[in-house]
Amino acid sequence: MITLGNHTWARRELVPYLEQSERVIRPANFSRHAPGRSLALGTSRDGTPVAVLNLLGSLYLDVAQGPFELVDELVAQARQHTKTILVDFHAEATSEKIALARWLDGRVTAVIGTHTHVQTADARVQPGGTAAITDAGMTGPHDSVIGVEAHLAIGRMRTGLPVRFHPAEGGVRIEGVLVECDAGGRATSCEAVRVEAG
Numbered sequence: 001m002i003t004l005g006n007h008t009w010a011r012r013e014l015v016p017y018l019e020q021s022e023r024v025i026r027p028a029n030f031s032r033h034a035p036g037r038s039l040a041l042g043t044s045r046d047g048t049p050v051a052v053l054n055l056l057g058s059l060y061l062d063v064a065q066g067p068f069e070l071v072d073e074l075v076a077q078a079r080q081h082t083k084t085i086l087v088d089f090h091a092e093a094t095s096e097k098i099a100l101a102r103w104l105d106g107r108v109t110a111v112i113g114t115h116t117h118v119q120t121a122d123a124r125v126q127p128g129g130t131a132a133i134t135d136a137g138m139t140g141p142h143d144s145v146i147g148v149e150a151h152l153a154i155g156r157m158r159t160g161l162p163v164r165f166h167p168a169e170g171g172v173r174i175e176g177v178l179v180e181c182d183a184g185g186r187a188t189s190c191e192a193v194r195v196e197a198g
């Protein structure tokens with residue numbers, strides 16, 4: 001499954017695709033009139049049913065509803081299908097991400113923060129059995145300003161003039177998080193992953 005974030009609508013050609021796709025999902029707290037779904041239900045390779053949810057944080061992001069208003073209903077929907085539930089919480093503020101992870105502790109398998117592009121050093125399994133990390137990091141070129149050629153990002157910040165961003169190329173890494181869980185969807189380990197290109 002693929003989760004999206006605040007740049008979901010940057011490519012208009014994705015809109016008809018999102019209307020049909022069951023595996024590419026967009027954050028739940030865009031307008032409810034917007035196309036796409038935000039809960040994906042599937043089956044892992046060993047036959048375990050899995051649900052994936054996608055939500056945006058409310059701080060510095062443009063949301064129609066706060067994530068805490070929606071999340072309980074989404075989790076309840078997912079739990080009708082499975083107890084193995086992954087939440088991608090695409091958000092800016094560490095406090096909001098930690099709060100949501102705590103709020104969902106014991107009800108989902110993992111709350112994985114995304115959006116900042118900077119991997120945090122707090123991968124953990126919480127007391128109730130929900131794995132969490134504030135940000136899984138970025139898969140992309142790290143010799144950059146969060147993926148963009150540094151001189152372009154700096155130029156825009158120094159001058160305030162509009163600059164067309166271009167992806168950088170150096171220092172490519174895969175970053176993410178590896179979560180293990182039991183048959184009841186309870187996390188048993190949570191480890192940040194970083195693989196540097198050779």
Ligand SMILES: [Fe+2]
Nearest residue numbers: 005006007115
């Ligand atoms: Fe983002």
